[in-house]
Amino acid sequence: xxxxxxxxxxxxxxxxxxxxxxxxxxxxxxxxxxxxxxxxxxxxxxxxxxxxxxxxxxxxxxxxxxxxxxxxxxxxxxxxxxxxxxxxxxxxxxxxxxxxxxxxxxxxxxxxxxxxxxxxxxxxxxxxxxxxxxxxxxxxxxxxxxxxxxxxxxxxxxxxxxxxxxxxxxxxxxxxxxxxxxxxxxxxxxxxxxxxxxxxxxxxxxxxxxxxxxxxxxxxxxxxxxxxxxxxxxxxxxxxxxxxxxxxxxxxxxxxxxxxxxxxxxxxxxxxxxxxxxxxxxxxxxxxxx
Numbered sequence: 001x002x003x004x005x006x007x008x009x010x011x012x013x014x015x016x017x018x019x020x021x022x023x024x025x026x027x028x029x030x031x032x033x034x035x036x037x038x039x040x041x042x043x044x045x046x047x048x049x050x051x052x053x054x055x056x057x058x059x060x061x062x063x064x065x066x067x068x069x070x071x072x073x074x075x076x077x078x079x080x081x082x083x084x085x086x087x088x089x090x091x092x093x094x095x096x097x098x099x100x101x102x103x104x105x106x107x108x109x110x111x112x113x114x115x116x117x118x119x120x121x122x123x124x125x126x127x128x129x130x131x132x133x134x135x136x137x138x139x140x141x142x143x144x145x146x147x148x149x150x151x152x153x154x155x156x157x158x159x160x161x162x163x164x165x166x167x168x169x170x171x172x173x174x175x176x177x178x179x180x181x182x183x184x185x186x187x188x189x190x191x192x193x194x195x196x197x198x199x200x201x202x203x204x205x206x207x208x209x210x211x212x213x214x215x216x217x218x219x220x221x222x223x224x225x226x227x228x229x230x231x232x233x234x235x236x237x238x239x240x241x242x243x244x245x246x247x248x249x250x251x252x253x254x255x256x257x258x259x260x261x262x263x264x265x266x267x268x269x270x271x272x273x274x275x276x277x278x279x280x281x282x283x284x285x286x287x288x289x290x
Contacts, residue, residue, distance in 0.1 A: 003195070004029060004059055004091075006083065007067035008039060008046070010157045011097075014188045015065065016044055022192070029059060029068075051079040057086035063195045064091040066134070075125035080133055090141035094134055095194050100151045100180065100205065102128045106254035108178050113149070113203040113260060121248045131203075144200035148190065151207050151256065152217070152249075154274075155184030156281050160218060164227040169241065170250075172232040176215035177253020180207040183271035183280075193265040204264060207256040210273040214250050217274060224278045 001024050005012045008028035016026045028039050028046045039046040049057055051068065064087075070077040080096075103111060104118035119125045131147050138145035170176075182190075190206045193199070215232070222229055233241060238250065261267050271277035 001025070001063060001195075002061045003027070003063045003065070004061035005065045005067065007069070008035070008044070009067070010155070011153065011184060011187060011191075012065070012067050013039070013042070013044075014184060015191050016042075018188050018192050027059070027061065031068075051082050055086065057083070058088060060089055062092045063095065064093070065095045065097070065191065066130075067097045070123070070126035070130060073122070075122055075129065077126045077130040077133065080130045084133060084137045090138070090143040093144040093146065093195060093200065094138055095146045095148065095191070096130060096134045097191070098131050098147050098149045099124065099127045100149045100207075100254065100256060101248075101252070102131065102149065103252075103254055105177070105252040108253040108255065110255045110257055112257045113205060120252070121245070123245070124248075138201075146194050146199060146201070147203045148194060149203060149205050150182065150187065151180035152182075152214075153184055153187055154181055154217075154277060154281075156284055158184055159221055159225075159281065161221070161225060161227065164218065164222050164225075164230060167228055167230065169231040169233050169238075170215050170218045171238045171242070172234055173213060173215040173219070175235040175238070176213040176250055178211045178255045179214045179217065179249070179252075180211045180254070180256045181217065181274065182207050183269065183277040186267065186269040186271055189270070190261060190265055190267045193267050199264060202260070202264070204260045205256045205258050206261055206267075207258050208269045208272050208274075208277070209256070209258040211255040212274060220274055220278060224282050 003026045006029040028044050031050050036046045036048040101124040102117045102119050104120040117128050119128050134145050
C-alpha cells in the first residue's frame, strides 16, 4: 500500500520505520532542504514542498497522513487548505493528527469524542478548522477520513529538558488542572492502526488514559533526569509571568476517555502512565550514552 506522510518530523520518521517494517511503501513530504536531506540519508523517498509559498504539488498515495502544523497566526489553517486544493487525486483515506486543545477548558471533566468543540486559543481554532476542512474534502471526494485528537506527546526526543535546565517556573501543582499525554511509541502504534480498512470517518482520542497535570509532568521529568526542581508559581503569579501559550496548556483541564482507541483501533498503551514511560526513556538515553 502506498503511503504519504505529510510533515515527517520525529513522529513521522518513527511512523515510516513502523510502516516499512510491515511492508508498506512510504513517501515523506517536508518543507526544508535539511529535512529532505536527513530523510534521504535514511533511505526515505522525500519530496520538498513549502505550503506557504509553493504551488504545483504532485503527490499520490492510497493513504495520506497529515502531520503538518498550521501557520502561527489566524484562526484558519491555510496550509491544509492549500494542501487539499492541490492534491491531484484523493486518497482512499486521509488521516489527520489533531489536538485535544479543540475542546478548550472542560473543568476537569472526563470527555468523549462527542464533546462539543470550544477552542479558546487561536492555535486551537486553527486545529478545529483543519478538522472541518478534512471532513468537507473527504465528503466531496468520496474518500475516508480519520481524525486523531492527541494531547501532549513525550518520548526520547520529546522532553522539556532544556526548559527545566534553564530554571523556568511552572504553575503550582495545586493550581494546575488535568492534562493528558501519550508516549510517542504508543502514538505511532495508534497511527499505524488507523490505516486499517474498517476504521473510517470517525474521531478518536489518543492518550495513555492516566491524566495528571502539566505541573506533575514537569516535576517528574526533573526528578527522573536529576534536573533542578522548577519554581512553582501561584495562579496569580503565573498569569503575570508565563506566556499566553504556556498558560493555555496549564489552565485548561480535561480528562480523555480512550475507549475508542482501545476498542476501535485495538491499541492498549505499552506505556500506560508517566512513571512507566519516563523510566523507559531514561534507560534508553543512558544506554545510548554508554
